[in-house]
Amino acid sequence: MDESVVQARIPQALVSVLGVESKPTLKAEAFTEAFLKNGLQRTPKCDLKSMLSHKAVVLDFTRPKKEKKNCKKAKGLNAHQKRAMKVFEIKPEHQRYELFLPLHQLWRQYIVDLCGGLKPTSNPNVVQQKLLKADFHGAVITVVRSKCPSYVGTTGILVQEFKHVFKIITKQDKIKVIPKRNSVFAIEINGFISHIYGNKFEHRASERSAKKFKVRGTIDL
Template sequence: MDGEALLCTTVPSELKKALDVEPPSSSKAAAFTEAFLKNSIKTPARLDLDTLLAHKAVILGYTRPKKDTTKRKSKKAKGLGARQKRVMKIFQIKAEHQRYELFLPLHQLWRHYILDLCGGLKPSGSPQLVQQKLLKADLHGAILTVVRSRCPSYVGTTGILVQEFKHVFRLITKEDKLKVIPKRNSVFSVEINGFVSHIYGSKFQQRASERSAKKFKIRGTMDL
């Protein structure tokens, strides 16, 4: 007799009496199961066990929650406006700082920067190429001289460029004076290692950050 047939055979009555084993009846098994489920599930009083089991929802698979399609407005840090900067006097140079010698290190740094930008300003280099690079370069620290202007009092003014705005240059002269020179109707010269380049202010009215992306056309002369 194989194992499966042995398990399915009934227990002899003599063995039941000897072991004091009595198989439970089907009614007792059903009552025990119902009591166990009631204690485990803890059904509400208004529902019976059969109704609860019949209407119980079964989750067959995982459902991802729907994403919120509404775009969240990112808070960007707002910079100071032009009016706020004027009120706070951010660009104002104090009188005790308007000294020519204080800006000489800035001029030396600018010389190293422009020599590296223009490849050392070698005599064999193209003057047009050097001039194009100078026009797009940062001029803070350069020594500028007004060579022509509709206002005669500006002609001859020389100083280190300490601030450049869209329409004006601010220069510190050797006399420790801050000069504000309008770009319009003025021609400036900048010299480095014997190379002199002229800047026509009427065609140069951009901020330093905007000038690097502008395309300049080389012309022989320009009217003020």
């Protein structure tokens, strides 16, 4: 809009209708102040003259802002706190092979359902892909090859799986910690024997379930 039009005097025909004079006088200022008083919501801290003198006036309706509540999420224990509280340690009175046999039975049923029955006609490649992402807590695993000869032949029920180690309990009620790296493990389910390479299992169980595995060469043992 042209500035000259904004600053033009009010036409004589509208002077009597609007009740103002063509020149800025005290009467026009009084009309403007009265209009703003009626049109603006006044608050105890609102100084009308100061507001008109120092900043622009917005006549649009605005909703009061809601106060944001500080929602703090509950923080879990870090690794140092878990070790201090011995969260992952199995108490000596619980280190008995027979206590974990029900867990093994549940795991067998879980694997059979996961692999669609494990029938003689099942595709071994499909079964292997299923096992790569399966949870092995409760499985009976045997170390068949390892760069450390003392681990070979160790058999037990897997009670805890970490990123780099398997923790198993043997029939002699002893806890054994077997590193995954440079070891090959055998698992038997309903006559189907599967070998898993520990190097490919160096992930937490929760991470392995969502990981995409690539076909790579086997380790030299």
